[in-house]
Amino acid sequence: MGQDPGDGERERSAGVQLARMLRRWWEEAGDPPGRTRPTQQALAGRLGVDQTTLSRYLNPNHPAVAPVRVVEALHTQLRAPGADLDRARELCRAALRDNTRHQAVTGTSPVQSADSADPVDDRRASGRSRLLRLRPALVVMAVVVSFAAGMAVQGQLTDRDRTTVAGGGEGPAASETGASSQWPLMRIGGQDQFTPGRALQHLLNAHGYDVRVDGFFGRDTQDAVMDFQRSRDLPPDGKVGDQTWPELVKVVGPGSKPFEVRAAQELLHNTGQGGTPVSGRFTAATAEDVKHFQRSQRLPVTGLVDVHTWLALLRNQRPPVKAPAYQQGGSPLPSAPG
Template sequence: MAHERGGQDRDQRPGVQLAWLLRRWWEEAGSVAGGTRPTQQALAARLGVDQTTLSRYLNPKHASTAPPRVVEALHAQLRAPEAELERARALCRAAQEENGRQRIAGSGPESAARPDAENRTDAPSGADADADAAAGTEAVPGTDGRDASGGRSRFRRALPGLVVTAVVLSFAAGMVVHERLAPDGRATTAGAAGAVRAGKAPYEWPLLRMKKEDQYTRGRALQNLLNAWGYKVRADGFFGEDTHDAVMDFQRKRHLAPDGKVGRDTWPELVRPVGPGSEGFEVLAVQQLLDNVGQGGTVVSGKFTAVTAEDLRFFQRTHHLPATGRADTETWMALLVHQLPPVAAPAYQRSMSPVLPSTSA
């Protein structure tokens, strides 16, 4: 790695320094006691970004543009040294400030148009990407400046056509939104059936029902939401008789079919708007769900903090939702859909013991 150290010493830009640091975290992940280095493909899936984007973040040949939430999530996922997190944050802030100054100036080697150009020219081809994934790593994008002048000329020639295409697509998108307006004038982006995202398959509310198995984070979110409505059930993830009875009572009061199942009709009535100033069981539910979507740890406190808002905005941006930093119906649905398979009980849950349903008739 001596030649890499030399390259790092020659280029002191914060974005390049950040790329070196993130790259080292990934390369050394397997050396941590009990840890294994994930492939970039697997790591990208955990972070909610595409593999090409993650490869660029970890490539020291380019100034990394990794946002703060990705940096923190990488630190958590790769179990990097705790002492290095603050340095990574500082490099990330400095890189963002440098990029901002260059965008304002509109010139320089790292101008605003360059990252997108790198995405287009450096993305690995299908065969190369498949070979890299099979080998347990990914291709590092190519060198800067390759056919740069020709690429800029082609871009200038293609610009008028791109503008026309953008106008046509915007008009088509407007027509789709218009057709999806409900009779009362509200866009039906979230509802009983599911949330519709532009260019994406609709989300569907998960179905929970009474059973002996632990239903993990979704089960605890359900129970905390029931508690937010005044019920008293233990938020342990086990959908027992007490949870079932509370669901049926809630359904009757909301004029829903009292079947004790929580799906497309019951979830939209259960979830509550959560944002700055909120606290209580509904905030616990949001934080627990955020803590289990693979973007790094979220503090589960029951109080909606500025960090909770930033975590929400990062999740919303990642999943093509309006980045409001508030949990509306559509965000609730996306959080429930994107829960990771359980690995181990989180720290705030370890003191709880399961409460299984009664076997009495």
């Protein structure tokens, strides 16, 4: 049986060619070895679209035409070849033109546009419309409930509680946004968290120490912590918590030194948002990963790893997928190159 001429025409259509190109970008994002390809779920979050929509953009068999802004964002996020971008823009615009012409003649679209809707989308849109109409009332209700809860908590605070919070005692400090800013506590003999341990060791090296970067809080790490604490007039107890972390971390951005950049990249990579290469270079891709994380935590989206971003990163770490080699064999992992 011969191929339907319509199939050949469809194969040559701009929408299918665009979907194939975007799919190739995503599949090649893990090359060369050492780079991590983001999951479609993580990538969709960075682009501000849902995963189902992104899957359509990347599927030549059932494509939807990705808007130009999404094509450009995919090109950046997936580190696609620079020469592909202009061609992708041309295919995107051509596909949108094809859809417009086809709809004018037949009332249907040969390749579904990102803005076209099916019955399920209509129901979702209807639900969103109802939610938007209810939103003002919900906001007022939330404000009233929050105010009442705040008054109740305030009434329960004793004078001692107020003194502790205001004086920065042993309880959690308050951040500028009013949220708890308690830093994780790391110490020798405590539970080894691996990635936060490596970040700590990178930061110690950023301050001039020569510490093995293995994620293992051993005696050499403790000695470096105690020496750092003495240099900052902190109690030299060898524990890294609310007082020591804020002194250790540095604002990381373009031009930052490799050690502090690696510390931030290690933590970003372990938040589960799709993988950040740990290169020691603060690239445009690293800045985009920082911005995505900041959005997810409702922090100011600056692309710089400031003290609030460090805190959020440390509080949102995942355990290792499997036990690190040093835990399996009883000895630390080899150091990362300095």
